[in-house]
Amino acid sequence: MKASSPTHAKAAALLASAPSVPKPDEHSTWMMRHPSALSMFDEITSASKGKQIVMFLDYDGTLSPIVDDPDRAFMSDAMRDAVREAARYFPTAIVSGRCRDKVYNFVRLAELYYAGSHGMDIKVPAKKSSFRKANSKAVLFQPASKFLPMIDEVYKTLLDATKSTPGAKVENNKFCLSVHFRCVDEKRWTFLADQVMSVLMEYPMLRLTSGRKVLEIRPIIKWDKGKAMEFLLESLGFAECKDVLPLYIGDDRTDEDAFRVLKNRGQGFGILVSKVPKETSASYSLREPTEVMDFLQRLVEWKRLAFKCDLSRMEAAFAF
Numbered sequence: 001m002k003a004s005s006p007t008h009a010k011a012a013a014l015l016a017s018a019p020s021v022p023k024p025d026e027h028s029t030w031m032m033r034h035p036s037a038l039s040m041f042d043e044i045t046s047a048s049k050g051k052q053i054v055m056f057l058d059y060d061g062t063l064s065p066i067v068d069d070p071d072r073a074f075m076s077d078a079m080r081d082a083v084r085e086a087a088r089y090f091p092t093a094i095v096s097g098r099c100r101d102k103v104y105n106f107v108r109l110a111e112l113y114y115a116g117s118h119g120m121d122i123k124v125p126a127k128k129s130s131f132r133k134a135n136s137k138a139v140l141f142q143p144a145s146k147f148l149p150m151i152d153e154v155y156k157t158l159l160d161a162t163k164s165t166p167g168a169k170v171e172n173n174k175f176c177l178s179v180h181f182r183c184v185d186e187k188r189w190t191f192l193a194d195q196v197m198s199v200l201m202e203y204p205m206l207r208l209t210s211g212r213k214v215l216e217i218r219p220i221i222k223w224d225k226g227k228a229m230e231f232l233l234e235s236l237g238f239a240e241c242k243d244v245l246p247l248y249i250g251d252d253r254t255d256e257d258a259f260r261v262l263k264n265r266g267q268g269f270g271i272l273v274s275k276v277p278k279e280t281s282a283s284y285s286l287r288e289p290t291e292v293m294d295f296l297q298r299l300v301e302w303k304r305l306a307f308k309c310d311l312s313r314m315e316a317a318f319a320f
């Protein structure tokens with residue numbers, strides 16, 4: 001592929017995802033527009049008065065730190081405890097680009113709801129948590145199932161096409177694929193993206209996007225993490241509900257679809273996990289997964305306290 005070809009230019013644009021180092025004033029201006037969810041904790045909890053908080057959590061870069069090997073992106077036990085506790089008080093869903101089984105194997109909490117493959121593989125078990133009605137049916141929603149044979153074929157082709165690039169890794173996420181270049185020499189990034197794009201030229205029903213040092217291949221259907229979040233809210237019985245406050249925490253471009261939905265609905269808050277300023281539709285920010293853990297722990301403490309206060313008020317009322 002020639003360096004001046006249109007696909008080459010597109011490859012370069014896709015790879016230009018790394019934000020440049022911000023100037024100090026740029027960072028503070030950004031923080032004013034997207035303040036820390038920890039420092040705005042009281043505002044967030046006041047907005048939830050009389051409402052059920054529903055928690056949506058991305059996995060990589062949100063619950064687990066970014067690491068070189070995608071197969072070793074484990075979450076800490078402390079983070080697992082924080083998510084488990086949060087799920088006792090708030091319906092909690094994991095919304096990930098990963099294949100649903102794989103993200104479940106990392107999280108290992110059966111009481112949560114899972115949406116894998118960027119929301120294209122949603123499973124809501126029959127009645128797993130106290131938040132669902134006793135007679136709720138299990139829901140399995142896979143809007144891209146007809147693409148499975150195509151995705152498998154492209155997976156094999158990409159394995160072959162990228163094997164000459166040291167460090168490249170192709171991950172099969174069932175309804176979508178990831179081509180990782182975190183461990184590829186930067187000089188070879190454009191060549192790798194060109195290779196991926198040449199494969200995709202044969203598949204107009206698939207599209208290419210980029211995330212954190214990863215190229216993502218997925219069906220062109222109009223479905224994303226935002227739609228998955230809305231679908232989950234509906235399945236959990238919160239459709240058209242005014243007394244619900246969805247909180248979505250994520251770090252990547254694909255999470256922006258969910259942030260945008262919340263912004264347009266004027267309901268709930270998007271929280272972007274990032275240390276550097278990024279264009280985002282999220283309301284708030286957190287710097288890294290450890291801050292996500294702090295935020296979840298504070299929410300649980302706040303809810304426990306509120307619960308205790310309600311209980312003492314009821315006891316006091318009965319005493320008379």
Ligand SMILES: O=P(O)(O)OC[C@H]1O[C@H](O[C@H]2O[C@H](CO)[C@@H](O)[C@H](O)[C@H]2O)[C@H](O)[C@@H](O)[C@@H]1O
Pocket residue numbers: 058059060061065066067068069070073095096097098171173178180182211212213214216252254
């Ligand atoms: O929606 P997510 O749960 O955030 O999934 C997005 C992609 O995450 C994974 O890749 C990212 O994390 C890896 C492990 O830390 C890292 O090596 C890689 O560079 C990141 O892009 C996952 O492996 C991908 O399949 C997901 O699409």
